[in-house]
Amino acid sequence: MIESPINEIDIVKAKTSKIEKVDFNNLAFGKTFTDHMFVCDFEDGKWQTPKIIPYQAMTIEPSARVFHYGQAVFEGMKAYKDENDRVFLFRPEDNHRRINKSAARMAIPEFPKDYFFKGLSELLNLDKDWIKPGIGNSLYLRPFVIATEPAISAAPSETYRFMIICSPAKAYYKGKVRVLFAEKFSRSADGGVGFAKAAGNYGAQFYPTSLAQKKGFQQIIWTDASTHEYLEEAGTMNIFFRIGNTLITAPNNDRILDGITRKSVIQLAKDLGIECEVRRVSVKEIRAAAQDGSLKEIFGAGTAAVISPISAFEHAGDVFEIDDIEESYASLFKQGILNIQHNEAEDLHGWRFEIK
Amino acid sequence: MIESPINEIDIVKAKTSKIEKVDFNNLAFGKTFTDHMFVCDFEDGKWQTPKIIPYQAMTIEPSARVFHYGQAVFEGMKAYKDENDRVFLFRPEDNHRRINKSAARMAIPEFPKDYFFKGLSELLNLDKDWIKPGIGNSLYLRPFVIATEPAISAAPSETYRFMIICSPAKAYYKGKVRVLFAEKFSRSADGGVGFAKAAGNYGAQFYPTSLAQKKGFQQIIWTDASTHEYLEEAGTMNIFFRIGNTLITAPNNDRILDGITRKSVIQLAKDLGIECEVRRVSVKEIRAAAQDGSLKEIFGAGTAAVISPISAFEHAGDVFEIDDIEESYASLFKQGILNIQHNEAEDLHGWRFEIK
Structure with a gap:
C-alpha cells in the first residue's frame, strides 16, 4: 500500500446527463455507463494528478502493451443506496488491497489509497442519481489498470492508466x-x-x-x-x-x-x-x-x-x-x-x- | 481456417513518411513503427472490409472487453529483404494457422486467410523502404486481435479488431x-x-x-x-x-x-x-x-x-x-x-x- 499526499482531482463535469435515456428496469449487465469516469495516468515513475471527466472513448496507441501482453488488472465493487439516499460501499478497503496485490503480480505499480478513495468519493457524488435505492439495485464500479506504453517488446510498461467506470446494475444471474x-x-x-x-x-x-x-x-x-x-x-x-x-x-x-x-x-x-x-x-x-x-x-x-x-x-x-x-x-x-x-x-x- | 472472398482493401496513404527521422542503426525493439497499419473490424458476425491507413492512435471505449478480460491474441513475424530488394516472409502460413488456433482458444473468431495475406502484401508494398537488406535487419510484423465490444460482463465480445503494425528491427537479444x-x-x-x-x-x-x-x-x-x-x-x-x-x-x-x-x-x-x-x-x-x-x-x-x-x-x-x-x-x-x-x-x- 502506497500512501501519498493527494493532489486535488481535476474535475470536468458532463454538460448534460444521459440518465433520462436509461431504462433502469431493463438493464443488461455492464453495457450502460454513467456520466463520468475517473482517470489517473502513471508517467515518469509516478501517478499523476487524477481527473474525473465525462464518460467517453479514449485515444490509445495500437502498440500499447495491454493489447499485446495483457498487462491489466481490475476490481469489481458496488455502491448501494438506502431509503434515505445515503450511499454506501461494501468493504472497499479490501478492493483497494486486492487490486494492488493483483497489480504487483502483473508488474504494475500499486495505486495510492487516498487517490482510490478520493476518486470513488468524488465520482459517486457526481453520479449518485445513477444509484437506485432498493434491494437488488446497485451501481457496479469497475476500477481497472491498463499498460499504455506504446512498445511491443515483451517487458513491463513504463506507463499505465488507472480508471474507474460505473454501470448501473440489477442482479447478475437471473435464476439458478x-x-x-x-x-x-x-x-x-x-x-x-x-x-x-x-x-x-x-x-x-x-x-x-x-x-x-x-x-x-x-x-x-x-x-x-x-x-x-x-x-x-x-x-x-x-x-x-x-x-x-x-x-x-x-x-x-x-x-x-x-x-x-x-x-x-x-x-x-x-x-x-x-x-x-x-x-x-x-x-x-x-x-x-x-x-x-x-x-x-x-x-x-x-x-x-x-x-x-x-x-x-x-x-x-x-x-x-x-x-x-x-x-x-x-x-x-x-x-x-x-x-x-x-x-x-x-x-x-x-x-x-x-x-x- | 475460414476462406472468404476478399473485398478490395481500402487504402489511405500517409501524406509524408517518417522514415527520414529513424536511425536504423540504433533501433530499440518494438518502439518505432512504420507509416501504415492494417485494420479490419469484426462486426455483425463478420469481418468487414479491411483497410490500410496511416499508423496512428485509435479511439476505443474504456469498457472494451480487451481491457477487462484480456481477450486478445497476437503473432510475431518478420519481413526480410535480399540484396536485390526482393521482400520475403518466413513460413507465414504457419503464423496464420497459429493466430487462428490461438483465437479459437480465446473465443475469438478466426481471421480469413486471404485477408491476412492480402493485408500483409499491400502493407509491405507500401512500407517496403522500412525493410533494410542485410543479415540481422528485418521488419518485425505484429498481427493482433483485440476484443472491442463496450461491455464488461464476463463473456466473449461481439466485436473485434484485427490489426497489423510493423516495427523495424535489429537482433532482439544482444549477446548471451x-x-x-x-x-x-x-x-x-x-x-x-x-x-x-x-x-x-x-x-x-x-x-x-x-x-x-x-x-x-x-x-x-x-x-x-x-x-x-x-x-x-x-x-x-x-x-x-x-x-x-x-x-x-x-x-x-x-x-x-x-x-x-x-x-x-x-x-x-x-x-x-x-x-x-x-x-x-x-x-x-x-x-x-x-x-x-x-x-x-x-x-x-x-x-x-x-x-x-x-x-x-x-x-x-x-x-x-x-x-x-x-x-x-x-x-x-x-x-x-x-x-x-x-x-x-x-x-x-x-x-x-x-x-x-
Missing part, C-alpha cells in the same frame, strides 16, 4: 445456475496468476465456458489443473458446498481468488453458528454427497452475483440435480449481505463504508 | 543470455492457454522475470507447474539443449507454444544429420549433464530472437556456466535460418514466401 465440473480445461496453476484479478484469467475461460453452455451449463466450476480432483472456484465466483448443515469452501491459494463475498459468507456463517470448513473439497466427496442425499446446496459467491444458487452439476457424464430447499443457506446469506449493503441491518464488522 | 529454471512460479497449466499466443500469458511472466533479472538472469525457463521437474519453454522462445552431439527439446502440448523457429530448427537438424530428440527434458538430466561436462549448449529459438545462446543457468541456488564452443549448433542454426530468410541459401522446404 447449472454448472459443469472441469475435467479437461483448467483456469490456473500453482505459481501462476489465478489469485489475481488479471484480465487474461477471464478471457481464457470464455471458450471452455462456451462449450459448457452448448451442453446446457452456464458456468464451469474449475478443478485443480494437475488432477481435476479438487473443486476450486467458478471463475467469476467462489464456490460453497453445503453437506448436511456444514458449509465447505476451498482455501485461498495461488489459484483461487480471495473473494470479498466469500470471506463475508464465512464470517456470517460464524455469526450465525453455522459450521464452515475451509479446506480442499474433492469431486469424489461432492458426488458421494449428492448420491446419498447429504448435499443440500451449492452456491457461488461474488460481487456481481452476490450469492448464486446452483441447481445442478455435471461430472464425467453424470448430471446431479440439487433440489430446492426451504430456508436455504444461499438465501440466508444473500439476504444477510444485501441487508448490510443497503443499510437495513446492523453492521457488526464495519463492512459498510459511507460516501459523504 | 543467462537464465533461471523456474522453481516456484509457473507460466501455464494443462488445459490452459499456454500453447496460444494469448496476451495474458506474457504479462503474467513480467513479475517473475523481473525477480530473475534482479538476480542477474535475463530470462526464465519455465518448468511444468505441477512438479517443476521438466523444462518447457522460455516464454518468448522455445528451448533446445545439446547433450553431446544430440539436440533435445520438449514436445508441444497444452502448455508449450508450437514455435515456428523451433520446428525449423528440428527440420534443419534432420537435414544436417544432427540427432534431435523431441521429448520431456528433466531438470535433473540437464543438471547432471552440466556436471559431467556433456551439456554443450542451451539455446532459445523464436521469431524475435531467432536463436539465442544461453551462457548459464541457475537452479536451486546452483549456477552452471556453459562454456563457449566453436562451431556451436546455435550459430549453425542461426546462420542457416537467416540465410534462408534473406534468400542467401537454397530453400529446400518452401519456407520463403515472396511479397510481390
Whole structure:
C-alpha cells in the first residue's frame, strides 16, 4: 500500500446527463455507463494528478502493451443506496488491497489509497442519481489498470492508466445456475496468476465456458489443473458446498481468488453458528454427497452475483440435480449481505463504508 | 481456417513518411513503427472490409472487453529483404494457422486467410523502404486481435479488431543470455492457454522475470507447474539443449507454444544429420549433464530472437556456466535460418514466401 499526499482531482463535469435515456428496469449487465469516469495516468515513475471527466472513448496507441501482453488488472465493487439516499460501499478497503496485490503480480505499480478513495468519493457524488435505492439495485464500479506504453517488446510498461467506470446494475444471474465440473480445461496453476484479478484469467475461460453452455451449463466450476480432483472456484465466483448443515469452501491459494463475498459468507456463517470448513473439497466427496442425499446446496459467491444458487452439476457424464430447499443457506446469506449493503441491518464488522 | 472472398482493401496513404527521422542503426525493439497499419473490424458476425491507413492512435471505449478480460491474441513475424530488394516472409502460413488456433482458444473468431495475406502484401508494398537488406535487419510484423465490444460482463465480445503494425528491427537479444529454471512460479497449466499466443500469458511472466533479472538472469525457463521437474519453454522462445552431439527439446502440448523457429530448427537438424530428440527434458538430466561436462549448449529459438545462446543457468541456488564452443549448433542454426530468410541459401522446404 502506497500512501501519498493527494493532489486535488481535476474535475470536468458532463454538460448534460444521459440518465433520462436509461431504462433502469431493463438493464443488461455492464453495457450502460454513467456520466463520468475517473482517470489517473502513471508517467515518469509516478501517478499523476487524477481527473474525473465525462464518460467517453479514449485515444490509445495500437502498440500499447495491454493489447499485446495483457498487462491489466481490475476490481469489481458496488455502491448501494438506502431509503434515505445515503450511499454506501461494501468493504472497499479490501478492493483497494486486492487490486494492488493483483497489480504487483502483473508488474504494475500499486495505486495510492487516498487517490482510490478520493476518486470513488468524488465520482459517486457526481453520479449518485445513477444509484437506485432498493434491494437488488446497485451501481457496479469497475476500477481497472491498463499498460499504455506504446512498445511491443515483451517487458513491463513504463506507463499505465488507472480508471474507474460505473454501470448501473440489477442482479447478475437471473435464476439458478447449472454448472459443469472441469475435467479437461483448467483456469490456473500453482505459481501462476489465478489469485489475481488479471484480465487474461477471464478471457481464457470464455471458450471452455462456451462449450459448457452448448451442453446446457452456464458456468464451469474449475478443478485443480494437475488432477481435476479438487473443486476450486467458478471463475467469476467462489464456490460453497453445503453437506448436511456444514458449509465447505476451498482455501485461498495461488489459484483461487480471495473473494470479498466469500470471506463475508464465512464470517456470517460464524455469526450465525453455522459450521464452515475451509479446506480442499474433492469431486469424489461432492458426488458421494449428492448420491446419498447429504448435499443440500451449492452456491457461488461474488460481487456481481452476490450469492448464486446452483441447481445442478455435471461430472464425467453424470448430471446431479440439487433440489430446492426451504430456508436455504444461499438465501440466508444473500439476504444477510444485501441487508448490510443497503443499510437495513446492523453492521457488526464495519463492512459498510459511507460516501459523504 | 475460414476462406472468404476478399473485398478490395481500402487504402489511405500517409501524406509524408517518417522514415527520414529513424536511425536504423540504433533501433530499440518494438518502439518505432512504420507509416501504415492494417485494420479490419469484426462486426455483425463478420469481418468487414479491411483497410490500410496511416499508423496512428485509435479511439476505443474504456469498457472494451480487451481491457477487462484480456481477450486478445497476437503473432510475431518478420519481413526480410535480399540484396536485390526482393521482400520475403518466413513460413507465414504457419503464423496464420497459429493466430487462428490461438483465437479459437480465446473465443475469438478466426481471421480469413486471404485477408491476412492480402493485408500483409499491400502493407509491405507500401512500407517496403522500412525493410533494410542485410543479415540481422528485418521488419518485425505484429498481427493482433483485440476484443472491442463496450461491455464488461464476463463473456466473449461481439466485436473485434484485427490489426497489423510493423516495427523495424535489429537482433532482439544482444549477446548471451543467462537464465533461471523456474522453481516456484509457473507460466501455464494443462488445459490452459499456454500453447496460444494469448496476451495474458506474457504479462503474467513480467513479475517473475523481473525477480530473475534482479538476480542477474535475463530470462526464465519455465518448468511444468505441477512438479517443476521438466523444462518447457522460455516464454518468448522455445528451448533446445545439446547433450553431446544430440539436440533435445520438449514436445508441444497444452502448455508449450508450437514455435515456428523451433520446428525449423528440428527440420534443419534432420537435414544436417544432427540427432534431435523431441521429448520431456528433466531438470535433473540437464543438471547432471552440466556436471559431467556433456551439456554443450542451451539455446532459445523464436521469431524475435531467432536463436539465442544461453551462457548459464541457475537452479536451486546452483549456477552452471556453459562454456563457449566453436562451431556451436546455435550459430549453425542461426546462420542457416537467416540465410534462408534473406534468400542467401537454397530453400529446400518452401519456407520463403515472396511479397510481390
